Amino acid sequence: MFRMGEEFEPKIIAFLCRWCGYAGADMAGTARYKYPASILPIRVPCTGRITMEQVLKALKESDGVLIAGCHTPGDCHYMRGNFQCFKRVVLLKKFLRQMGINPDRVRLEWISATEGRKFARVVSEFTAELKRLGPLRR
Amino acid sequence: MGKVKIAVCYGSICGGCDVAFVDLGEKLMELVSIADIVYWAGVMDAKEEDLRRTEEIDIGIFFGGIRTEKHREAVKLLREKSKLLVAFGTCSCYGGVPGLGNSASLEDLLKTGYLKAASTENPERNIPGVDLKSLIESVPKLRRFLSPICEFVDVDIWVPGCPPPVESVEKLIEVIRNYSKGRSPRKGLFIAEDRCLCDFCKRQKPEELSIKSFRRVHEGVINKEECFLKQGIICLGPVTRGGCGLRCIEANMPCRGCFGPIPGVEDQGTRFLTAVASALGAGEEKEIGEEELKKLIDELPDPLGLFYMFSLASSIINKRYSDLGGEESE
Numbered sequence: 001m002f003r004m005g006e007e008f009e010p011k012i013i014a015f016l017c018r019w020c021g022y023a024g025a026d027m028a029g030t031a032r033y034k035y036p037a038s039i040l041p042i043r044v045p046c047t048g049r050i051t052m053e054q055v056l057k058a059l060k061e062s063d064g065v066l067i068a069g070c071h072t073p074g075d076c077h078y079m080r081g082n083f084q085c086f087k088r089v090v091l092l093k094k095f096l097r098q099m100g101i102n103p104d105r106v107r108l109e110w111i112s113a114t115e116g117r118k119f120a121r122v123v124s125e126f127t128a129e130l131k132r133l134g135p136l137r138r
Numbered sequence: 139m140g141k142v143k144i145a146v147c148y149g150s151i152c153g154g155c156d157v158a159f160v161d162l163g164e165k166l167m168e169l170v171s172i173a174d175i176v177y178w179a180g181v182m183d184a185k186e187e188d189l190r191r192t193e194e195i196d197i198g199i200f201f202g203g204i205r206t207e208k209h210r211e212a213v214k215l216l217r218e219k220s221k222l223l224v225a226f227g228t229c230s231c232y233g234g235v236p237g238l239g240n241s242a243s244l245e246d247l248l249k250t251g252y253l254k255a256a257s258t259e260n261p262e263r264n265i266p267g268v269d270l271k272s273l274i275e276s277v278p279k280l281r282r283f284l285s286p287i288c289e290f291v292d293v294d295i296w297v298p299g300c301p302p303p304v305e306s307v308e309k310l311i312e313v314i315r316n317y318s319k320g321r322s323p324r325k326g327l328f329i330a331e332d333r334c335l336c337d338f339c340k341r342q343k344p345e346e347l348s349i350k351s352f353r354r355v356h357e358g359v360i361n362k363e364e365c366f367l368k369q370g371i372i373c374l375g376p377v378t379r380g381g382c383g384l385r386c387i388e389a390n391m392p393c394r395g396c397f398g399p400i401p402g403v404e405d406q407g408t409r410f411l412t413a414v415a416s417a418l419g420a421g422e423e424k425e426i427g428e429e430e431l432k433k434l435i436d437e438l439p440d441p442l443g444l445f446y447m448f449s450l451a452s453s454i455i456n457k458r459y460s461d462l463g464g465e466e467s468e
Contacts, residue, residue: 052412053405056454073424083423083431087415090435095411098442099241100459138459 010130012039012123013058014066017047019077020112021068027116035120036127039066047108048081052092055106064105064130068119071110082110102133142318143195146178147216149202149209150236150284155227156180156201158301162308169311172318173197186212189219197222197314203229203236203451204285208278217291222317224310225286225293228300232398232406233286233451235300240283240450240457241442248280283457297329300396300448303383306330330381334400335393338380341365348420352437355391366392367417372444377403377410396448405453407446414438414445 016022022043028035040062044050047069058065067089069082076082086108093103109122159166175182177189189195198220204210217223228234239247252258252265266277287293295313297306306329313323336343343365352370360366366373373392382397399406418434419426426434438444446453 052408053454056405056408060454072428080421080423084416086428087418087423087431087435088412090432091411091415091438091441092408094435094438095407095441095445096455097462098440099455099457100462101455102461102463105461133461133463136459136461138457 008131008134010038010063010127010135011061012064012066012126012130013062014039014041014068014123015044015047015050015054015058016041016067017069017077017081018043018045020070020075020110021047021119023113024068024111024115024119027113028119029116031116033116033120035123038127038130039123046076046078046081047085048076048078048083050085050088052088055089055092059101059105059136063133063136064107064126066122066126067106067108068111068122069108071112075110075112101136104129105133105136140318142173142197142314143176143192144173144178144197144199144314145176145189145192145195145216145219146180146199146201147189147212148179149200149213149287150205150229151202151227153180154301155230158227158299158304158307161304162311165308165311169314172311172315186215189215192219194221195219196317197224199224199226200230200287201226203233204281204287204290205236206278206280210281210290213287213291222294222322223291224295224297225288226297226310227302228298228396228398228448230287231293231296231298231452232449233284233456234396234448237284237286237449237451237456238443238447243458243460244280244282284451286452288452294325295323295327295329298379298397299330299382302329303385305383306381328379330379330397332401333380335375335378335380335382335384335387335397338384339365339375339387340384341387342368344368346420347417348422349414349417350419351434360390362390367414372414372438374406374410374445376413377406394447395445398449398452406449407441407453410445411441 016025025041047067055065069085070076072082089108096103107126111119176192176195177184198216200213200216225231248265252260297310299306309329342363347367349370361369371392374395375393377399378393378395379397379400386393395406403409419431450456
């Protein structure tokens with residue numbers, strides 16, 4: 001729990017697709033790129049498998065949700081799962097804004113299996129941004 | 139067993155649930171022949187004290203959601219006294235339309251109601267309970283948000299619908315009749331179907347749904363034989379319980395979701411949001427591209443009002459956050 005006076009360390013729940021996002025995170029580790037220990041990774045078969053209920057539940061338990069999958073248009077292992085996720089997240093962000101939640105707290109990124117460096121950069125950037133936004137509170 | 143003792147208490151209501159009973163017509167007299175009404179402010183002269191004095195009643199029926207502290211006391215009192223508690227109407231079950239108020243802060247709601255609304259005439263610019271100190275004692279305290287009754291009490295029978303159709307009220311009376319013969323309903327009985335509305339809808343449905351553009355009900359002619367979603371009109375049928383008798387569909391109006399989520403779906407609005415997003419340009423996303431898809435999604439400016447019309451108060455994100463910093467007021 002965040003208290004006044006302490007430095008706020010954001011908690012990020014990350015849904016990573018097993019083919020790209022998760023493999024990219026693996027690559028970041030293998031290559032020993034440094035990034036903040038702020039994320040809790042969850043491996044999913046495809047970003048298209050993630051329901052927005054899962055994203056909202058994750059958001060209630062954290063300060064931000066990261067979703068990383070295969071590049072559009074052609075990289076998805078299941079043809080168009082990444083597009084499904086893209087469309088859902090765009091629509092969900094509108095709902096979040098209507099409920100007074102900053103839509104930037106949900107971040108969707110395309111990270112391929114070779115982009116370990118990008119993975120480390122995204123986590124660092126997102127963590128810094130959430131530090132600026134502060135904890136998600138009612 | 140003799141007559142069943144019943145009582146009806148109110149939360150935040152519009153009066154439609156009372157009318158749903160009156161819609162029964164002469165059949166309403168059957169209710170009187172099997173039940174003694176101990177308390178029902180809308181139809182008889184009794185005070186809440188009479189309910190308090192009654193040792194025990196058999197079936198308590200609650201209309202409306204919980205918006206004030208008074209409502210919360212009422213539902214707790216009813217639960218205490220009743221062997222079976224019925225959540226009657228969508229507000230009671232899921233929060234209903236008044237639950238949409240949860241998308242704003244209490245202060246904003248009061249300001250809109252008492253100062254900003256076009257029909258408001260309030261020269262002294264008083265807001266009850268805030269500025270009129272003398273009224274604070276007599277006006278029940280507003281809670282910051284509206285909740286469905288299951289947030290405070292155990293519910294035995296659910297009767298969704300806004301308002302519940304005559305068929306549902308008839309089924310409820312059947313339950314009361316069976317109870318008078320000693321047969322209790324199973325716990326958690328829903329007076330609704332367990333399958334989604336589309337399962338009962340007679341319109342032609344596509345094998346695969348792909349929506350290329352959205353339109354509202356007043357834009358163009360609606361084909362009476364064809365699925366609304368196929369025509370680009372938002373219809374909550376896929377995530378909503380059947381059992382309403384297809385009242386809206388047969389009037390050529392799409393489903394707005396008043397019967398609540400189908401079993402297995404926790405959050406009706408979010409599940410629909412997930413589903414409708416997948417149908418957008420389905421199968422052709424690569425050709426359409428991210429930018430064009432975004433524009434297509436911009437044709438839906440109000441997911442909150444469309445997808446969560448009846449269920450916001452019982453969805454996962456069910457209360458307003460204040461996380462937008464400077465741009466708080468939209």
